[in-house]
Structures are given as C-alpha cells and as structure tokens.
Amino acid sequence: MREQVVCKTTDIQPGQMMESVFGKQDVLVCRTPDGDFYAFRNQCTHQGAPLHKGMMCGATTEQSEPGEYQYCHRGEIIRCPWHGREFDIKNDGRMLANPDKKLPSFKVRVENENVIVYK
Amino acid sequence: MPKQRIPLVDTDIHERVQYEELLQYLDEPFKHYITNCHWIQEKHMPYTQPSVAGVDRADAVVPDGRPAGSDLAFMQEQLLDDIGHEFGILTGALDPSPSSMHGWYEMAAALASAYNDWQIDKWLDQDERLYGSVHVAAQDRDEAVKEIERVGDHPKMVQVLLPIDDIMWGDPYYHPIFEAAEKHDLMIGMHHNEPPVYYGKWPRYFIEWHTLIPTAHMKQVTNMIFNGVFDKFPNLGLMMIEGGFTFIPHLMWKMDQQFRDLRHEVPWLKRKPSDIMKDQVRFCTQPSEELNKKDFMSLIDQMGTDEMICFATDYPHWDYDSPHRALPNLDPELKQKIYSENARNFYPKIPKSGGEIT
Numbered sequence: 001m002r003e004q005v006v007c008k009t010t011d012i013q014p015g016q017m018m019e020s021v022f023g024k025q026d027v028l029v030c031r032t033p034d035g036d037f038y039a040f041r042n043q044c045t046h047q048g049a050p051l052h053k054g055m056m057c058g059a060t061t062e063q064s065e066p067g068e069y070q071y072c073h074r075g076e077i078i079r080c081p082w083h084g085r086e087f088d089i090k091n092d093g094r095m096l097a098n099p100d101k102k103l104p105s106f107k108v109r110v111e112n113e114n115v116i117v118y119k
Numbered sequence: 120m121p122k123q124r125i126p127l128v129d130t131d132i133h134e135r136v137q138y139e140e141l142l143q144y145l146d147e148p149f150k151h152y153i154t155n156c157h158w159i160q161e162k163h164m165p166y167t168q169p170s171v172a173g174v175d176r177a178d179a180v181v182p183d184g185r186p187a188g189s190d191l192a193f194m195q196e197q198l199l200d201d202i203g204h205e206f207g208i209l210t211g212a213l214d215p216s217p218s219s220m221h222g223w224y225e226m227a228a229a230l231a232s233a234y235n236d237w238q239i240d241k242w243l244d245q246d247e248r249l250y251g252s253v254h255v256a257a258q259d260r261d262e263a264v265k266e267i268e269r270v271g272d273h274p275k276m277v278q279v280l281l282p283i284d285d286i287m288w289g290d291p292y293y294h295p296i297f298e299a300a301e302k303h304d305l306m307i308g309m310h311h312n313e314p315p316v317y318y319g320k321w322p323r324y325f326i327e328w329h330t331l332i333p334t335a336h337m338k339q340v341t342n343m344i345f346n347g348v349f350d351k352f353p354n355l356g357l358m359m360i361e362g363g364f365t366f367i368p369h370l371m372w373k374m375d376q377q378f379r380d381l382r383h384e385v386p387w388l389k390r391k392p393s394d395i396m397k398d399q400v401r402f403c404t405q406p407s408e409e410l411n412k413k414d415f416m417s418l419i420d421q422m423g424t425d426e427m428i429c430f431a432t433d434y435p436h437w438d439y440d441s442p443h444r445a446l447p448n449l450d451p452e453l454k455q456k457i458y459s460e461n462a463r464n465f466y467p468k469i470p471k472s473g474g475e476i477t
C-alpha cells in the first residue's frame with residue numbers, strides 16, 4: 001500500500017485547507033469544522049484551477065425556496081478560485097450543481113499527529 | 120508535469136489602475152476632485168459578483184495585497200510567462216470606464232486621457248508583448264475624436280474601446296469616432312460594462328444578467344451593421360469582447376433573413392449582413408461554454424468560416440478561460456487560427472509572423 005504523511009494535524013485548523021503533495025500529485029487537504037480530514041486532487045475538474053486558492057465555506061441549499069435562502073454545510077464546501085464551482089467535502093467531493101461530477105479523492109487517516117494519505 | 124506553452128494572442132486582458140496612480144497624469148481641477156473630494160465612479164449593479172473573490176480570480180490578487188491586475192510583474196509571472204503569450208491586448212478595468220459615466224463628461228474625458236498616458240507608460244512601454252486600447256469619453260464625440268488623434272498613432276494602441284452600455288454606437292452621430300479610428304489603423308473593441316441589458320433595468324439576480332450579456336453584444340453588432348458603419352469605413356473592424364461566440368450563427372441567419380425582407384429601410388448596405396460580419400466583425404471566445412469537439416466544429420461549420428473567433432482569457436477576472444482547458448482539443452491548423460492568426464489578421468499593428476503551436 002502506498003501512503004504518505006501530507007501534513008501534521010496542527011498544520012490545519014478546523015474549517016481550513018492547505019496544499020500538499022502525494023507522490024507526484026498535488027493534493028488538497030481539508031479539515032472540516034468537526035475536525036475531520038479529507039484529501040482531494042488539488043485541481044478543479046473544470047479548467048484546472050488550484051483549489052487551495054479558493055475557499056472553504058457553506059452553501060445555499062436546494063431546500064431554498066424562490067426569494068428565500070437556506071444556508072448550511074458551513075465549512076464543508078470547497079469553492080473554486082476561478083469559476084466558483086462548489087464541491088461537497090463530506091459527500092465524496094461531489095459538485096453541487098452536478099453531483100455526477102466529483103473531485104478525485106484520496107483516503108485519509110490520522111496517526112498520532114500525522115495526517116496520512118494512502119491508496 | 121510541465122505545461123505545454125501556447126503562443127497566444129490574447130484578446131482580452133484586464134489591467135487595473137488605482138486612482139492614486141492616475142493623479143500624476145491628471146490636471147486640476149480633476150486631481151482635486153479625487154484627492155480632496157473622494158470622487159469615485161458611479162456604480163450601478165445591485166449585486167456583487169457571487170464568486171469567491173468578486174470580479175477577480177481569487178488567486179490573482181497581487182502577493183503584496185494589491186488588487187488583481189494591478190501589477191505587471193505578477194501578471195507576467197501568472198499569465199504571460201506561464202502560458203507563453205506572444206501578445207496580449209489590454210482592455211482596461213471596468214473602473215474607471217470613462218464612456219460609461221452618465222454625466223460630467225469633462226471628468227470622463229480627463230480620465231480617459233490620464234488612463235491612456237498611464238497605460239502607455241506603465242504597461243505598453245514596459246512589456247513588448249502588450250498592446251493597448253484607446254480609452255475615450257465617447258458620450259462627448261468631439262472630445263473622443265481629439266483623444267484618438269492624440270494617442271491613436273501610438274504603435275501599440277490597436278483599438279478604440281467603447282462600452283456596451285446604454286448608447287448604440289452605430290448611430291451616424293458617432294461616425295466621426297470611427298473615421299478617426301480608421302485613420303490611425305485602430306479597430307473598435309466593444310466590451311460590456313455594467314449596463315442594464317434587461318429592458319432598461321436590472322434582472323433580479325446576477326446570474327440572469329451574466330447569462331444575458333450576449334444579447335447586449337448582439338444588439339450592438341446589429342446596430343453597427345444596419346447603420347452602415349462597415350461599408351462607410353471599409354478598413355474598420357469590430358472586436359466583440361467577452362460576449363462569447365455561440366450566438367454567431369443565429370445572428371447571421373436572422374440578419375440575412377431580415378435583410379432579404381426589409382432591405383428597403385437600409386439601402387446603404389452593400390453586402391448581406393453575414394458577409395459584413397465575416398469580413399469585419401470578430402468575437403472573443405471567452406466566456407466559453409464547455410462545448411465538446413463535435414459541437415464546436417458544428418458551430419464553426421454553421422458560421423461558414425473559422426476566421427471569426429479569437430481566443431481570450433479575460434485575466435484576471437473570475438470567469439477566466441484557460442488556454443489549456445476552455446476549448447476542446449482542436450486540430451493544429453484551426454488551433455493556430457483561433458489562438459493566434461485570426462487576431463493577428465484583424466489588428467493591423469500586431470506583427471504578422473508568429474510561432475507554430477506545437
């Protein structure tokens with residue numbers, strides 16, 4: 001099994017993300033507000049923007065009615081720095097506007113203070 | 120993996136000025152109004168741009184914190200050197216946009232002159248790849264002509280910039296602007312600003328306005344053609360910037376059909392509208408719409424020419440099109456035309472010889 005320490009748990013506060021590498025691949029490591037870690041390919045599926053330059057935020061949801069916003073998933077959505085496409089961290093990196101598309105993801109585990117990405 | 124470099128002629132790059140940089144190029148009393156009276160240009164849009172960082176790519180902010188597009192060195196690093204640009208055409212930021220001021224045209228004209236001097240000084244003279252646009256306060260036609268006469272023969276000024284706003288520029292009243300442009304081998308570049316494109320008002324949501332921008336571009340092309348601009352000024356060309364290109368076949372068919380029925384009203388047209396478009400109107404590709412190759416080639420086929428569209432990035436704005444990813448993978452000859460040759464053939468002042476795309 002291929003695995004690699006991509007950062008320390010203390011490198012990322014809940015609600016933040018950072019870029020790292022896994023082998024030769026650029027990886028985006030995200031820590032959701034509940035403290036969990038996730039890792040995705042650090043490149044938007046649309047035009048290849050570096051996702052770590054975007055933001056982790058919430059989302060207006062499809063439960064919203066015309067003229068009335070519902071906002072949740074705070075800190076669980078990655079938004080692309082270019083075209084603003086939204087990817088749901090806790091739903092396997094699926095794009096909100098088109099859930100058939102998703103960011104390629106990596107398995108993550110935490111041992112001691114190491115965040116380890118593995119295949 | 121290193122990226123393939125693309126010898127691109129980029130037809131839409133937004134450099135950005137900050138008001139304090141313009142002061143040295145402004146006379147009084149205009150300097151006073153900015154320095155002491157805190158003048159900023161009027162704003163109209165009721166929304167923000169609901170992306171990550173407003174109008175800009177979130178990663179294009181200058182590392183020292185200045186706004187995206189305001190620093191040549193960073194633009195060189197992030198765009199020109201990284202992509203492999205041969206040439207890029209500066210189209211200004213949206214603020215200030217002298218021709219979009221709805222009053223105080225003296226200030227608009229002064230800003231246009233200051234902006235042109237700043238653009239030449241800080242950008243065109245600093246990077247041989249960059250070409251520029253002449254900013255004018257076109258609401259005041261005669262002042263606009265004076266400004267074109269003043270800077271239009273600069274070897275790196277390639278077009279006069281007109282906003283797509285609430286003025287239809289094909290009206291004969293504005294033809295002296297086109298006469299002056301043609302005299303200096305300048306084309307006309309039209310870029311939307313923050314106009315109401317929706318029956319004189321704003322739609323409720325930004326996404327509606329942004330979706331409908333091409334309709335404003337269609338209005339201007341139709342207006343310029345049926346007002347006879349292109350037969351009157353046969354060496355003039357019009358570049359439509361940031362309206363996309365997928366509406367082109369519809370507009371050609373519609374204008375030709377209308378011309379067959381209603382030519383009587385516009386007898387000064389010597390060619391059918393679609394032929395005028397093919398000869399004298401060009402369209403920037405951005406913002407592209409994720410066409411696959413089959414659909415893209417079908418569209419080219421419907422246009423009847425592969426020489427009407429020119430690649431643009433729109434850097435540093437959020438709806439930037441990546442030269443590597445925005446269009447489908449095209450055959451080398453067509454790629455060469457869209458990424459380089461079409462723009463070279465359109466702008467007389469851009470050097471004709473170029474590198475091959477590998």
